[in-house]
Amino acid sequence: MEERGCEPNIVSYSTIIDSLCKDTLIDQALTLFSEMISRGIAPNVVTYTSLIQGVCNIGQWKQATRLLDEMLNKGIFPNLFTFNVLVDTFCKEGMVVEAKTVVDMMIQRGIEPDTITYSSLMDGYCLRGEMD
Template identity: 35%
Template sequence: MCKDEVVPNSVVYTSMIDGQFKKGSLENAFKYLSKMRDQGIRLDVPAYGTILSGLCNRGKLDSAIEIKEDMVRNGLAPDQFIFNTLMNAHFKNGNLKVALNEYKELLNRGFEHDVVTLTTLMDGLCKQRHLYEARGHFNKEMANDILYTVLIDGMCKNGDLSQVEMVFGEMLKAGFIPDKYMYTSWIAGLCKQGNLVEAFRLKNKMIQEGTIPDLLTYSSLIFGLVGKGLMIEAKHIFHDMLKRGITPDYAVYDIMIRGYTKQGDANAISCLHNEMKNIELLIQESVASVRS
């Protein structure tokens, strides 16, 4: 770059800073930022947004807040991306009040709701167990498949399954196709409530419509069955998972072992321990082959 006498501008530096953040190198990202400032290149809103987002993604929320403050001191107003990024980071850190303050400031500065803002707000509220407030912000006219997924997932995880089917139906009427994450959220919620009949009905519907269950789907079903002491049925689902080429994780084995322990089935526990050792060996061999 220097040999060709090309002087990097704000766009080039912002791109390089973004690249370093994505690589996980905060040190190099800030080296480029220092070079940028040393050359008298003024940071613009996209540059601030890139730095702030990179810091939030790396869990450096305090530093991200300082970047926003620096931006304001330099006479620049945060854009909607910056507000959404900070709001999301505060929600993830459990700072509900601060996250909502970011949302209020966003509105006070004249920004209108877009689907990203709504998704960030609703997802954060749901995860902080403020489902009622989250549902109050749901906008059918603006909703997409992601927003519906956030709402249904929030309802399921907060144990409010009474209206999930209604929302699911509204989503289908709007032309959106449910994915495995949405199905799995619903199945997991049903299993936690002990409604295994409905959970398996939904699992069969999921397969009929061409959506393949994943590890989380199967682990939710196994969790529900083991919780009711139905180890024969849990074993059947466990082997169905294996037939579909899905490798159980340690959480699934742990659930199964706990179930067999309650029943005093030492032979089944021994078999599972041996399977775990074999899978661990296969994983090690797979990693070794990739590295070679």
């Protein structure tokens, strides 16, 4: 792109980061993320959500919470998709209490949980044998 005079922007970086994360190439995605920031291109909610989804997909939920904290510290607020990734991951890890905390945070921020949110919670409770 640069050789042809087209400077990469947040959309192009986020697209590539998302693709790398979907291919579980998290280290390369994080390297590109660092490069993006060093070039003065600020990440947005889409960039962070892609990274959070990527680390969650490989079972690194602690890294996901660190990315969420970083995101919040930069004044970038999670959207429905970000929250749903976290709820689903926590539920799959058997951490339904943490997932419920995320749902409470969603509601406090005025983001209505959707069918994906509630389906993830129900799956989480079922996995724990808490059918009630």
